[in-house]
Amino acid sequence: MPQLINSKGFYGDFGGAWIPEMLHANIEELARAYAGILETDGFKKDFSNLLRDYAGRPTPLFYARRLSGHTGAKIYLKREDLCHTGSHKLNNVAGQILLARRMNKKHIIAETGAGQHGVATATVCALMDLPCTVFMGEKDVARQEPNVMRMKMLGAKVITVTSGTRTLKDATNEAIRHWINNPSDTHYLIGSTIGPHPYPDLVARLQSVISEEIKQQLRQKENRDFPDYLLACVGGGSNAAGTFYHYIDDARVKLVGAEAAGEGTGTGKTAATIATGSPGIIHGCRTLLMQDSDGQITGAHSISAGLDYPGIGPLHAHLHKTGRATYLAITDKEAMQAAHLLTRLEGIIPALESAHALAALEKLDFKNSDIVIVNLSGRGDKDMESYMESMAHRE
Amino acid sequence: MNTLTRLFEKKKQNLLSIYFTAGYPETDSTIKIINSLQAAGIDFLEVGFPFSDPLADGPVIQQTSQQAIKNGMNLELLLDQLKSAGSSVTLPLILMGYLNPVLQTGMEAFCRKAKESGISGVILPDLPPEEYEADYKELFKMHDLHMIFLVTPETSQARIRKIDALGSGFIYAVSSSSTTGRQDTFTSAQTGYLKRLQSMNLQNPVMTGFGIHNRNTLQTVWENSSGAIIGTAYLNALIKCRDEKQAIKLLMDRLGIEKPMNL
Ligand SMILES: Cc1ncc(COP(=O)(O)O)c(C=O)c1O
Numbered sequence: 001m002p003q004l005i006n007s008k009g010f011y012g013d014f015g016g017a018w019i020p021e022m023l024h025a026n027i028e029e030l031a032r033a034y035a036g037i038l039e040t041d042g043f044k045k046d047f048s049n050l051l052r053d054y055a056g057r058p059t060p061l062f063y064a065r066r067l068s069g070h071t072g073a074k075i076y077l078k079r080e081d082l083c084h085t086g087s088h089k090l091n092n093v094a095g096q097i098l099l100a101r102r103m104n105k106k107h108i109i110a111e112t113g114a115g116q117h118g119v120a121t122a123t124v125c126a127l128m129d130l131p132c133t134v135f136m137g138e139k140d141v142a143r144q145e146p147n148v149m150r151m152k153m154l155g156a157k158v159i160t161v162t163s164g165t166r167t168l169k170d171a172t173n174e175a176i177r178h179w180i181n182n183p184s185d186t187h188y189l190i191g192s193t194i195g196p197h198p199y200p201d202l203v204a205r206l207q208s209v210i211s212e213e214i215k216q217q218l219r220q221k222e223n224r225d226f227p228d229y230l231l232a233c234v235g236g237g238s239n240a241a242g243t244f245y246h247y248i249d250d251a252r253v254k255l256v257g258a259e260a261a262g263e264g265t266g267t268g269k270t271a272a273t274i275a276t277g278s279p280g281i282i283h284g285c286r287t288l289l290m291q292d293s294d295g296q297i298t299g300a301h302s303i304s305a306g307l308d309y310p311g312i313g314p315l316h317a318h319l320h321k322t323g324r325a326t327y328l329a330i331t332d333k334e335a336m337q338a339a340h341l342l343t344r345l346e347g348i349i350p351a352l353e354s355a356h357a358l359a360a361l362e363k364l365d366f367k368n369s370d371i372v373i374v375n376l377s378g379r380g381d382k383d384m385e386s387y388m389e390s391m392a393h394r395e
Numbered sequence: 396m397n398t399l400t401r402l403f404e405k406k407k408q409n410l411l412s413i414y415f416t417a418g419y420p421e422t423d424s425t426i427k428i429i430n431s432l433q434a435a436g437i438d439f440l441e442v443g444f445p446f447s448d449p450l451a452d453g454p455v456i457q458q459t460s461q462q463a464i465k466n467g468m469n470l471e472l473l474l475d476q477l478k479s480a481g482s483s484v485t486l487p488l489i490l491m492g493y494l495n496p497v498l499q500t501g502m503e504a505f506c507r508k509a510k511e512s513g514i515s516g517v518i519l520p521d522l523p524p525e526e527y528e529a530d531y532k533e534l535f536k537m538h539d540l541h542m543i544f545l546v547t548p549e550t551s552q553a554r555i556r557k558i559d560a561l562g563s564g565f566i567y568a569v570s571s572s573s574t575t576g577r578q579d580t581f582t583s584a585q586t587g588y589l590k591r592l593q594s595m596n597l598q599n600p601v602m603t604g605f606g607i608h609n610r611n612t613l614q615t616v617w618e619n620s621s622g623a624i625i626g627t628a629y630l631n632a633l634i635k636c637r638d639e640k641q642a643i644k645l646l647m648d649r650l651g652i653e654k655p656m657n658l
Contacts, residue, residue: 008525018494020451020520022572025549163457164447176450183549183572281495281521282448294469295496296447 001205002249004315009197010286012321014314017196019284022180026188027284029103031198037102038095038205050094051209054127055084057091059210061217061373066345073366076227077348077376078214080239087351087378088207088239089120093189095206097124100187107186108132111175113140113168113235114306114353115147116378117191122156132156135174137167140305147382165299168235168309172283192236193313196284200241200313207242214373215246222371226253229364232375233258233356234327235271235306237313239377244325254326256364257316258356260302261329271300272329273312274320282311288320303332303386304352306378334359336390339380351378352386397539399487399515399564402439403600403621410622411652412602413629414441414491416459417476418468420637425476426484431639433486435647441518441624442477444470444492451520453576455627455634470496470505477512484513489543489564491518502531506538516541516564524561532561545569548588552595559597568592568603568620570612576627577606581615589619610651625650 009015009031017027037043051057059079068075080088100108108130112118118134125132134156141148141160151158164170172195179188193200193207211230219225230247232240234257247253262270270276270290277288282297290298290310300310319325330338335352338359343349350358354377366372380387402410413432417425425442432440445460445468452460470492477488490509497505497519509517517540522531524544535542541564546555549572559566571577571585592601603616604624608631616623628649633642647653 016526018521018523018526021545021550022451022547022569022574024523024547024554025551163454164461169448173448173450177453177574180451181573181577280498281493284450284521291495291499293499294464294471295499296445296464297495298447 001208002246004204004248005197005201009201011314011318013279014287014317015197015200016286017284018281018286019196023176023196023284026179026183027196033103034099034198034202037099043098043102046098047095050098051091055090055094056082057209058213058217059083061214061221063221064346067342070341070345071361071366072368073370073372075361076371076373078210078243078373079376080210081348081350081354081376081379085116085120085123086381087116087120088210088242089117089191090123091209091242092191092203092206092238093117093120093124096187096189096202097128097130100189101128103187105185105187106130107182108189109135109175109178109186110189110191111135111168111171112191113171113308114304114382115140115144115151116306116382118156118158119147119150119154121189122151122154125156126154133159133178135159135161135171135178137161137165137171139166140168140171144305144382167300168305169297169300176283192238193241193315194236194283194285194311200285200315203238204241204245204315207238208245210239210242210375211244211246214243226250227373228370229254229256229372231256231258231357231360231372233307233353233377234312234316235309235353236311237316239375241313241315243375248324255319255324256360257325257327258330258360259312259327260304260307260356261331262301262303264331265329269301271302271307271309273310274316274327275329277312285311285314287314288312288317303335304356306351306353307356328360328363330356330359334362338362339387348376349380349387350376351380352383354378397515397541399439399489399541402487403565406438407600408621409617410438410602412439412441412622412624413437414443414624414626415629415633416443416445416456416463417473418445418463418466419459420462420633422466422468423476424639425473426480428639429480429484431643433484435643437486438622439487439489441489441491441626442473444468444473444490444496446493446496449493451574453574453627455576455630459630470500474508474512477514487515488513489516489518490514494519494521503534506534506540509540510538514540516543518543518567520545524558528561543567546592548572548585555592555595555597559599562599565600565602565621566597567624568601570603570605570607570616573605575605578608579606581612586615586619589616593619609649613650
């Protein structure tokens, strides 16, 4: 597996572990253990079995004929929406739960925005018989109710977070505070490529199965193992990290991330961190984030709860800074249109997050022969309320 | 000479230090609060500058920080307020807060302005010792500012030694594995940890903070380290009294300190 970080957990200028001393022992324990454990044959075997038999991997690489015609390029969808629980989030939690067991952890805590990571975590905790506590902002509890119900049915304790902006940022704060207060026996199962080292690298490695499969599947379908473009939405950046991972050093492949512009990058109601952010520290990580001139982290806004985060994983801050990847800001409206378009053209209702990646198709100039892969990170069941509302508006 | 250094040369035990959030309850409460605490004989202060996402803090400091931000408090304004107070403030002041606001000011400008405002030392819980050593140590030395590091019950002996060698002023012993503001009684394990620190004969004095809120916890800390740092319990008194003079009286009462010390 390619090594993307240096020994201190930095991608160029970004990353590291900027944490209070109360977290040092836990983070250091994890940083010492994770890489070794992930490389053992036992872990690899358990992980790939779980991905195959439980998550349903490999997920298909689907040639989207009508969408290709509409776009003017050869479009494939990487169907992470067909993973058990409905998104790529299961790849990460399957790996981390195996890691937590090998580290003898007895309790699992997690943050969640859209609820997809919370559901995925609650799912593997049920499977492994480990108690699970999920922190979720009050605003997200209200707009992602079906996922709250799923977590509860799976036996997780859902804690509604009322501090700060009441979304993913504050759910993450509360999960970290809980870990400070309960350091022994607890594994913090973070849901994206964010947080202090080693989390961004750990999550990126576990998600890298996406690009590993793309390589094999493309070889079969196109007789070459690389596409011209890879597109993925970016909240914290985990599905994009997994999609890019094995192609990061392959200059033939253009990497495109779609971040959530909300109502627009100039409106103040946005989650487009690359477009509007600046370097700083969020959740123990040096990266780009949205902040005011005093260094206070500002609230994010996006129609999709899973992209509603004022920071971005350090890998993406680095890929942006070095110019290796391009990040496009997609508005709520553009994402909504793209979701309806895919639904009508291919019979697939995407998650609102994934719809941001689909909307990026409209912003790029393709040749007809270009092979373009869009990572369809999740399915749209959880977003039906937003979709129904938008249909009511249209009528 | 750095006023904090002088204080610790003079006074070795039963020190009492208070943390407050600058900008709470009002933008211009800062100097009034400092004056009231100085008059009450508090040994030194941690002046907290607010941050939107205080990871190591419990609900009380989260709320005072949020209010302070709403009131328009920021680092620049705080340092201006402290500078204009001038020589009326004689007790040592430590700045305490998270790294991100400091990085937006720039570490060099921050150190310079802090020194000009009479600051003796700085506590930045999310600045790891390793990063400080690599990037900022010389800057702090140059400006005669102490960098004070935290240790916790989970911190290894070897790491405590390293922190003792790297930091100066004092070592901030976090009383338990927790965020600020817990209200429990101290366990024997916590006392054991403070005794262990004492027996290490560290070069820096040890001040204990987090969760000190009554006579019992204060006495335990005084018996087993150089002094106590009180944050949430003071802010709770301030929230209740809405007056800084009443607040320190109420706190002293709760701590079982009968008369303002030194008065
Ligand atoms: C379907 C889906 N896609 C994408 C994301 C964004 O996360 P990340 O950027 O880590 O992939 C989420 C987060 O909840 C999600 O549920």
